[in-house]
Amino acid sequence: MYHRFCDHESQTPSAVSAGALARQIEYAKRHHPIIDCNQQFDDEDDTPGCAVVFTVDDGYRDFFTTAFPVFRSADVPVTVFVAAGFVDGAYWFWWDRLRYLTENRENRRGTLSLPNADPAIDVDLTKDDTEVWDAVSDFLVALPPADIEAALDDISIQLGLPVPKDPPAAYRPFSWDEARAMQEAGISFGAHTVGHPVLAKLPAAEVEEEIAGSKAALNREIGSTSHVFCFPHGQPTDYSPTVERIVEACGFSGCYAAHPKLHDRDRYSSPRYGVSDDIVDFRWKLCGAERLYARLSSSLRGKPAAPSHGAAPLGDLPGN
Ligand SMILES: [Zn+2]
Numbered sequence: 001m002y003h004r005f006c007d008h009e010s011q012t013p014s015a016v017s018a019g020a021l022a023r024q025i026e027y028a029k030r031h032h033p034i035i036d037c038n039q040q041f042d043d044e045d046d047t048p049g050c051a052v053v054f055t056v057d058d059g060y061r062d063f064f065t066t067a068f069p070v071f072r073s074a075d076v077p078v079t080v081f082v083a084a085g086f087v088d089g090a091y092w093f094w095w096d097r098l099r100y101l102t103e104n105r106e107n108r109r110g111t112l113s114l115p116n117a118d119p120a121i122d123v124d125l126t127k128d129d130t131e132v133w134d135a136v137s138d139f140l141v142a143l144p145p146a147d148i149e150a151a152l153d154d155i156s157i158q159l160g161l162p163v164p165k166d167p168p169a170a171y172r173p174f175s176w177d178e179a180r181a182m183q184e185a186g187i188s189f190g191a192h193t194v195g196h197p198v199l200a201k202l203p204a205a206e207v208e209e210e211i212a213g214s215k216a217a218l219n220r221e222i223g224s225t226s227h228v229f230c231f232p233h234g235q236p237t238d239y240s241p242t243v244e245r246i247v248e249a250c251g252f253s254g255c256y257a258a259h260p261k262l263h264d265r266d267r268y269s270s271p272r273y274g275v276s277d278d279i280v281d282f283r284w285k286l287c288g289a290e291r292l293y294a295r296l297s298s299s300l301r302g303k304p305a306a307p308s309h310g311a312a313p314l315g316d317l318p319g320n
Contacts, residue, residue, distance in 0.1 A: 001258060001272040002056045005066040009277065018066050020277040025074040027279065028052045028286060036077040036188060037228045041254030041267060052286060054078040055256065055272065057192060057230060059087045064174040064182065072185050080182075081192035081230035081256075084217035087176060092167035093196065094148050095137055098155070100168065102133045105159045114139045115154040116147075141233075145197045176221040183222050190226030191215045191252075198233050199243045207243055211250045227253040234258025234272070244268035260290055 004015035016024075028034055032052040040053050054071070056063055059082040071078045085091055111122035114136065123135045136155065140148050156163050174182075179189060191214035193199070199207050211229060218225035229252040231239045236259060247255045247268055254267050261271035273285040284290060 001256075001274045002054070002067070003058055003274075004060055005062040007066055014274070014276070015062075016067075016275065016277055018070055020279065021067055021070045022074065023279055024275065024282050025054075025070065025076055027283065028054075029074065029076065032286060034076045037079045037190070037256075038188075038226055038253070040270075041228055044265075044267075050288075055190075055230070056080045057258075058083055058093075058196070059173045059179075059192075061169075061172045061174045061178075064178045068182050068185075068187060071187065075186075077186075077188065079188040079190050079226050079228070080179075081190045081226075082179070082214070082218065083192045083194070083196040083232065084214040085194040086196065087173045087179065087221075088217070089166075089173070091195070092171050094140065094152060096167065096171040097152055097163050098136055098140065099129075099133055100163060100171070101152075101156060101159055101161055102129045102136070105161055107159050107161075112136070112155065112158055115151040144201055145195070180222050183224075188226050189218055189222055189224075190228055190230055191218055192230045193232050196232040198238045199231060200238055200240045204242060204246060207246050208250065211247060211252075215250060215252075229255045231255065231257055231269075239269060260294055262291075262294055 002016055002021075005021065006015045006017050009017055009019075032050050033048055035047060035051045035053055037053045037055060040047055040051070054076060056067065056078060057080075059080065063080060067078075083093075086093065105125070108125055110125055112125055112132070114121040114123065117139060121135075121139060123132055125132065127135075140151055143151060152163070183189060191211065193210040194213040194217065195210060197206075197210060199210065202210070215225050215229075229247045229250070231243070234257045236257070239257065244255065245268075252268075254270055256272050257269045258272055258274070260273060261269070271291075273290060275282050275285060
């Protein structure tokens, strides 16, 4: 599972450089069958257990500029799960707006009061940008979507820095024209909601609108969509059995979460493993060592294992 790409050595855990991506694809081709995500679910009985599926979430433009040429040249299947409203230009992600605010703030003294926090939380603005971003995003991610927007407005005012309506280049999506061009070159696209909300926090009718709406947008813009859906954020508390049933009712044959699981055959919350520039970590995950480690931990503790520590910063968390 990938999210962001960069041209040179990665500075963040969730961005993978073009060179590292090429080495990872080459390694996977040499040691594993590589299949499309539709095949994983539609031909489940015929799929080898060691098969690898490449997926990319969200629809950032760095997929088009950096990763697409690498996947095309390697000639391996990959599916990009698109947040339809993001590619439509309706919004840019809240974690990127927060990053814009923390990196461009002139206010580097005193504290930032997190809106409506109970008990009150004051973030030390003398800390570096990453520490401020971490503290605020930990607070925002637990809020309902509307409250996140209100809190970001409040934070923008406290920092004296307006957020531009359109994202700076680093946070832009690819366009539908670019998606169509990539599709003609063999890239697959899948639904990932319209607004990228935490689905478990929404009433059932809104969950259905988000899922069906993103499927309809893909069919309208590029004429097809993967048979597989992908949860936004995708951590264990971000979806529920009700959400899984709605995904199935919307006609999908499977669905991805964004964390490792002991039961890797859960069709509507299938595990995924986030990867970084680190080829050793990549090999570790491809050979199944992380899953084996989780199973051993679980049996030693006598209870289900929590997602591994290695997965958390690379999953579909804020910033991903
Ligand atoms: Zn996402």
